[in-house]
Amino acid sequence: MAKKKIKEISLVEMVEIDEKNMVTEIYNIRKQENYTSNYKDYCIDYIEYKSIEDKIQNVELQLLNLLGDRTKKGGVSYWRFRYEYRKLKDEKNVQLPELEILSQDFNELLNKMNSARNYLHHMTDAKFIEWANYRKKQMMDYPGVFGKWPDSVIVSDGYEKVSAEWLWQLVLHQIELKKDVRKILQQMKRDYSRIYGKSMRIEKNWREVLDNSAFEISKNGIKRYNGDID
Numbered sequence: 001m002a003k004k005k006i007k008e009i010s011l012v013e014m015v016e017i018d019e020k021n022m023v024t025e026i027y028n029i030r031k032q033e034n035y036t037s038n039y040k041d042y043c044i045d046y047i048e049y050k051s052i053e054d055k056i057q058n059v060e061l062q063l064l065n066l067l068g069d070r071t072k073k074g075g076v077s078y079w080r081f082r083y084e085y086r087k088l089k090d091e092k093n094v095q096l097p098e099l100e101i102l103s104q105d106f107n108e109l110l111n112k113m114n115s116a117r118n119y120l121h122h123m124t125d126a127k128f129i130e131w132a133n134y135r136k137k138q139m140m141d142y143p144g145v146f147g148k149w150p151d152s153v154i155v156s157d158g159y160e161k162v163s164a165e166w167l168w169q170l171v172l173h174q175i176e177l178k179k180d181v182r183k184i185l186q187q188m189k190r191d192y193s194r195i196y197g198k199s200m201r202i203e204k205n206w207r208e209v210l211d212n213s214a215f216e217i218s219k220n221g222i223k224r225y226n227g228d229i230d
Helices: 002-010 019-031 046-068 078-090 104-121 125-141 164-196 215-225
Strands: 043-045 161-163
Touching: 019 164, 043 046, 043 164, 046 078, 046 104, 046 161, 046 164, 078 104, 078 164, 104 164, 161 164
Parallel strands: none
Antiparallel strands: 043 161
């Protein structure tokens, strides 16, 4: 969708648009006169956009959980692995291979993943209050546009289209996220190689059909989580 919209706005037929030039093309489009003066004309079907956004954000939430979850009881993440590994070596004196010491920048990256995970997964009071304050400010700055503060009648807005700016923000955010995830994945591979004493690699095994053999595992996993089975 992003590539198609870029070609539509730029009026130039591009042979290929990938991550390397996607960011540049988006910034270039934002500077074009035909876009800056008529950006409201470049819209996307709301349902089409949301279907793409939902799919992408579902993957993002899974990654944030797997990399940055700091739940010390029950959480499974790279951060938790590092935490438990250090406890085994330093506190329980278990003989384990020495892993690389994570740099300050890398730890900040894990902190970033954790913060994003918590923000997206939880409706905290801080987030709720901030949203409410921002909406009140909008009502004061643009009287008549946002109506009145909800009382007994709560209005739920619906849309037919969204501005292309939503698409640009989604794409730019995902490009940055993928860069961060790749950095963590490379460190995970190095850890794995040190533990097993061999260079770690991932092999893809393509199968024709995804069967239902994992259903029982999922069902039992839910029951075990709820304490219904040991």
